[in-house]
Amino acid sequence: MNREKQRTETDSMGSMQVPAAALYGAQTARAVNNFPVSGRPLPRAMIRALGLIKQHAAQVNAELGLLPADLAEAIAQAAAEVANGDLDEHFPIDIFQTGSGTSSNMNANEVIANRAAAVLGHNLGDKAVHPNDHVNLGQSSNDVFPSAIHLAAAEELHRHLLPALEQLQKSLQDKAEEFDPIVKLGRTHLQDAVPIRLGQVFSGYTRQLELARQRLQQSAAGLLELPLGGTAVGTGLNTHPEFAARVCSGLTKETGLKFSEARNHFEAQAARDAVVNLSGALKSCAVALFKIANDIRLLASGPRGGYGELSLPAVQPGSSIMPGKVNPVMAECLIQVCAQVIGNDATITLGGLAGNFELNVMLPLLARNLLESIELAANAARLFAEKCVTGLQANAERCAELVEQSLAMVTALAPRIGYDRASELAKQAFREGTTIRALCLREKVLPQEELNRLLDPLPQTGR
Structure with missing residues (x-):
């Protein structure tokens, strides 16, 4: 049996065998051995955020005269490759790992160091570019990893979720205008109530989405303060006093989001309240989306034995045994996503409680759940707009019949x-x-x- 070629890497605990072609080193290999838990690696958005932080850290350290220009240039190039997704295969560590995210921070340091060494013509593992002394200069896992959570979540929110919710809001507004002349039966307590226009119902959904987006935007503002510069416990030991502000400035130019150094580093490292707050806004958004999807699902129930006030676009056969059946599959998809987001929020709340003294120790879990909630909500909202709401049709005769009855x-x-x-x-x-x-x-x-x-x-x- 052929065995993969190995090379020897070392860290402060001794030597480790790693695959010869791997860019990571001994600390990553130890973490891979220690945490074979879920098979789920760090989310792509987090790897990108770590790459961006390391890229701008190297550039700032060179500007401050702390890192030779050639090393800084090679590190920045390697870190940019990490940010762009070119080196994702070299990030194998499970999300369920050390609570500070140190394993993943060192994974990034080692990958970037070895890739930078290769750029400079050195061999992998020879420490010509050192993962701690050079790549991690002026940093600690304790300020880098929570900063990466903020950076990743802010980018994903502004790039994906907020535009998806805006798209769904526009689709609902279009239907509110289209359906405005149609009078239907109102319902309270699931019982018949006085008439309401179908357009008014959809205008309510539209406003729910508008308010959900506003809450998310307000909560996202808390992510723009980064713990960078606090190093181990918030005191800033072993970092230049201008380091964090300059890195934040570079990240602002890179992303278009106005990042700044935390006003109080002791709060910024010991607590993850901004993450919990954003997750709460995501939960609130999920509650709104659940209500909208469930209402539409019920209003389209039938077509003969239910309310039947709406007709859904047929996107796939609804049954393996009942021919011609059309099910509210897109609404059900969104409802399930909402349930997952609400469950993720419960876990994030528990994670937020783990701010023990100077450091929260559930950071990887917080990152995973927060980013999953953003991604799932964004994808499901966009699909619900495109494959359900846009194609909805009102059954005016059925609406009038139920009003009269x-x-x-x-x-x-x-x-x-x-x-x-x-x-x-x-x-x-x-x-x-x-x-x-x-x-x-x-x-x-x-x-x-x-x-x-x-x-x-x-x-x-x-x-």
């Missing part, structure tokens, strides 16, 4: 005939299986012209 129509007569008399008529109509209109005409409750005016559902829906 509703016992709640008697509400419009109450100011004229009194609440008690109106209640008696509703009960009688229910017992006899007739409509309020037909009963009132038969009993001559009001003149026909006045009755038809009061029972016209459109004026009952207000503006």
